[in-house]
Amino acid sequence: MPPTVLVLIPLPPENRAAIAAHFQIVDAPTPTSRDHAITQHADQIRAVLTNGTTGLTPDEISRLPNLELIGALGAGHENIARDAAKARGIVVVNGAGTNDDCVADHAFALLLATVRRVPFLDRACRAGVWRDELPMQPNFSGKRLGVVGLGNIGRKVARRALGFDTEVGYHNRRPQPDTPYAHFDSVIALAGWADYLVIATPGGAATHHLIGAEVFEALGPQGYVVNVARGSVVDTAALADALAHGVIAGAGLDVYEGEPSPPPLLIDSERVVLTPHVGGRSPEAMAASAALFVENATRHFSGQPVLTPV
Structure with missing residues (x-):
């Protein structure tokens, strides 16, 4: 048997x-x-x-x-x-x-949707709101992308960014000598350099709330963060506060603390795009x-x- x-x-x-x-x-x-x-x-x-x-x-x-x-x-x-x-x-x-390609694809879907505010604009269009009444969103291309965790998924995210004429930097526990991207010795340093921050690091105790208030301050009011790693990596309360006070411009989350329930502190924010941990599912x-x-x-x-x- x-x-x-x-x-x-x-x-x-x-x-x-x-x-x-x-x-x-x-x-x-x-x-x-x-x-x-x-x-x-x-x-x-x-x-x-x-x-x-x-x-x-x-x-x-x-x-x-x-x-x-x-x-x-x-x-x-x-x-x-x-x-x-x-x-x-x-x-x-x-x-x-x-599922590396699937997750990397989804990371970019979230990043594009967040920067260009696609869900918000979709709702506005369905409600009959024309473009002249809506705020303009920034170009996506020609910016700086910081990848937190340059493993298989992080590398695929970085490779996709190059198609948008985006400069790539990363933070890893150890520098990766076989990559052309700039290495930063801390997440805060990477966030201070980047326009976009994509989180692709493993979960667990070592990365619990790795992305918190100091990182959001460094990322700044024109910065965007996307998490396709684990919900525990991002401090939800700090993120909600950063979004509410304009510390950062927006966030895209496929993972979040308290799954499977959606994060109560974030569900009313127009600056967040949420998906229910489907980044690796196809x-x-x-x-x-x-x-x-x-x-x-x-x-x-x-x-x-x-x-x-x-």
Whole structure:
């Protein structure tokens, strides 16, 4: 019998079918079904498929005596109890690289929509408001883009910026010598230089509220910020205050603190474009993520090294 995989996230039918072709699946996409599935199928479950937001707790790992593999569908893995997994010798993998293009595309969609105020103008047009009654928005091109986190997604964001005649700088924990972009040794220094700031850094304790009041002050009243990383990276209260007092010009968020509920401090602001953590979701990205999980799990259960260990 194929190994049993506990799936803790909703999957499109075609992606579920791709996994079910190789493994037994126990679906548990809600908290109630999750607890029930772990209780009823604990001895059978050898792998868990989750994501960075949904995660897997130390207690849940302790309740699965035959667990060997935890997979994150997508690059994020911040809420998976990796220390508990490591202590048991459980392999953790992610979907690194499978949705990078999708996230980078969405980052630019948010940035363009925010700078040019597309949602606001759409509502005005539908209400019969003509352009002469509306404020003009700045050019998008010919500006400076700062990328916080020059990993795979950050590099793809930077590459897209070049098509808009945009100068690129970045902040990373370590300089990347193989890139042509200017490196800044702090986020504040990068924000002071940039017109746009795109956040593409990993989540977790090390980056909690990395983007706060000082960064917004440095970015300035003509500056825009976009977050496609994790909601915890941006201090929501500081962002709301910065927008309310004109400290920055606007923000685009695909991720935010308190997901899945929209951020109460921001939902009434005309200067914010919000999307519900969909930056990495497309049919192509989901199919690639499911296929990578199947490949990782197949390799693991046949005694081969996995492709994307965390």
